[in-house]
Amino acid sequence: MMVRATRHKNIDLAIEIAGVKFENPVMVASGTFGYGKEYADLVDINQIGAVISKTLTVVPRDGHPPLRTFETPSGMLNAIGLHNIGVDNFINEKMKFLRTKKTKVIANIAGSTIEEYVQVTEKLNQVEGLHMLEINISSPNVKRGCMEFGSRADLTYECVKAVKEVSRYPLMPKLSPNVTDIVEIALACQEAGADCISLINTLVGMAIDWKKKKPVLSNITGGLSGPAIKPVALAMVWKVYQKIKVPLIGVGGIMNTQDAVEFFMAGASAIQVGTVNYVDPQASVKIVEGLKKYCSENKISSIKELIGIAHK
Amino acid sequence: MVYQTDSPVLENIRLGEDCYRLILKAPKIVDNSWAGNFVHIQVNPFFYPLLRRAFSIHEVDRKKGNLEVVFKVIGAGTEHLSGKKKGDTVNLLGPLGNIFSYPDNEDISIMIAGGLGIVPVYFLTRDLLRKKHRGKIYFLYGAKEKEQLYCLSDVKKLPKLKVETLYSTDDGSHGFKGYLDMLLKQVLEKEDKSRVKIYACGPEGLLAKLSHLAKEENLFCQLSLEVGMPCGMGTCMGCVVKYKRDCSSPLTFKRVCCEGPVFKAQEVILD
Numbered sequence: 264m265m266v267r268a269t270r271h272k273n274i275d276l277a278i279e280i281a282g283v284k285f286e287n288p289v290m291v292a293s294g295t296f297g298y299g300k301e302y303a304d305l306v307d308i309n310q311i312g313a314v315i316s317k318t319l320t321v322v323p324r325d326g327h328p329p330l331r332t333f334e335t336p337s338g339m340l341n342a343i344g345l346h347n348i349g350v351d352n353f354i355n356e357k358m359k360f361l362r363t364k365k366t367k368v369i370a371n372i373a374g375s376t377i378e379e380y381v382q383v384t385e386k387l388n389q390v391e392g393l394h395m396l397e398i399n400i401s402s403p404n405v406k407r408g409c410m411e412f413g414s415r416a417d418l419t420y421e422c423v424k425a426v427k428e429v430s431r432y433p434l435m436p437k438l439s440p441n442v443t444d445i446v447e448i449a450l451a452c453q454e455a456g457a458d459c460i461s462l463i464n465t466l467v468g469m470a471i472d473w474k475k476k477k478p479v480l481s482n483i484t485g486g487l488s489g490p491a492i493k494p495v496a497l498a499m500v501w502k503v504y505q506k507i508k509v510p511l512i513g514v515g516g517i518m519n520t521q522d523a524v525e526f527f528m529a530g531a532s533a534i535q536v537g538t539v540n541y542v543d544p545q546a547s548v549k550i551v552e553g554l555k556k557y558c559s560e561n562k563i564s565s566i567k568e569l570i571g572i573a574h575k
Numbered sequence: 576m577v578y579q580t581d582s583p584v585l586e587n588i589r590l591g592e593d594c595y596r597l598i599l600k601a602p603k604i605v606d607n608s609w610a611g612n613f614v615h616i617q618v619n620p621f622f623y624p625l626l627r628r629a630f631s632i633h634e635v636d637r638k639k640g641n642l643e644v645v646f647k648v649i650g651a652g653t654e655h656l657s658g659k660k661k662g663d664t665v666n667l668l669g670p671l672g673n674i675f676s677y678p679d680n681e682d683i684s685i686m687i688a689g690g691l692g693i694v695p696v697y698f699l700t701r702d703l704l705r706k707k708h709r710g711k712i713y714f715l716y717g718a719k720e721k722e723q724l725y726c727l728s729d730v731k732k733l734p735k736l737k738v739e740t741l742y743s744t745d746d747g748s749h750g751f752k753g754y755l756d757m758l759l760k761q762v763l764e765k766e767d768k769s770r771v772k773i774y775a776c777g778p779e780g781l782l783a784k785l786s787h788l789a790k791e792e793n794l795f796c797q798l799s800l801e802v803g804m805p806c807g808m809g810t811c812m813g814c815v816v817k818y819k820r821d822c823s824s825p826l827t828f829k830r831v832c833c834e835g836p837v838f839k840a841q842e843v844i845l846d
Binding site for chain 2: 264294295301302304326328329330332333334337338339341343346489490518538539542543544545
């Protein structure tokens, strides 16, 4: 059964981030919800705060050979290699459906060079119905671009700044946890003009097939996601919140309402759900309903009251 | 249309060592399921194991709205599923994936069922019989040894007048001693290859041989592939197979969950 929206009087889940008014603070993370339409049979997409697209590049990419994914205890590894339809196909084929929905639409972008990030942005500037860009400077699964930029503060600054100069949309760089000091990278984003920051992307990990005596993934390493990484993500949101002024969007292993609430308390203004979409496509709308119930039961009139409350 | 349902377990029958037949009530999914489709089962609502497990549909009872899957315990997910009892429920997504292209009455169908690869081709055979298909059907069922012909009782029930069943085991403990591709070659020798349609599922080694054979002999052959798939809905891009439409096309990747699991044998590259 599809989860339906319920009404809770005097509960305000709406949140404004960088001038964009989200109906609620629950987003579906890049790469875990396709382009929205794939789940239309199962999920009332209007109930999701924002749909974030699969990472888009200037031209379509084929990604890595199989095997690309592997389940680990309370998590999964992926090394997809940015397999995507390319920004033009997204604009021409996928935006039509998303424009018919109330949900806000965020395009996740990447490139092998800073010029490619700029090119994708310039193409997306021509689209109607898009609300924000998430900048992928954190995928660990490609040789060039992404984490190459996001693991150094100077390159992060350069990349975000270059996109900021051309983008008509607010920017949300997505940070990698595979760094010495994530606060330093977050500060570089803020200085470069990021309007908000999402954190974290996946952690680098690997698996070995003990029968074949070889790495399981064709790319050797992959990105770990799922409930296994939630404590890491929560700690990083906590740390970054103490030093950064722009709103944070927490992501990493969120499976249910309780996980989501913990991220708000650590300092997130909104959250993204990722891996859980594979297990329960309705997880995001269940969390929206769960947040209404939680606020109602705890006499919280606005979700904003929870942001960073655990720091007080 | 894809459905997500909490489906009651009606029966979970042990078929042999570590092999089970799980019967679930899922009327909406059954109404929309055809041979080749699969269901994605959440084995534990508490996220351990984390991901769903994909199972091809073995049989449906369209009147009662029941479906059957057959599985072998190979890890934590199937171990968990083997413990399900009547009265439990499991969350299902389905029907997912594409389907076999059903044969016409003029065609000669050859089903190749390697081990638990019997599942989708058995569904196809049963569906053809339900549709009063008039074409000739061969059903070639093989495994390492007789004990691993877990669905032997199902195959024995296929009507002999309509389906010619042949068996192979690696050790010769039941039927032809050897592999299914060898048995297939024997059948092909006596039939008009231009009318033959081969439908196969089984271990990757078998499917790779069939892929080569289909290319060499220019046969109509469809393979149902089995790989681990996180989402089952085409979004994670995790379950790809190497794909080449023809020798002049570039190598690319196709998602088994939504662009398959059924592929033309000539178009997939199996190691």
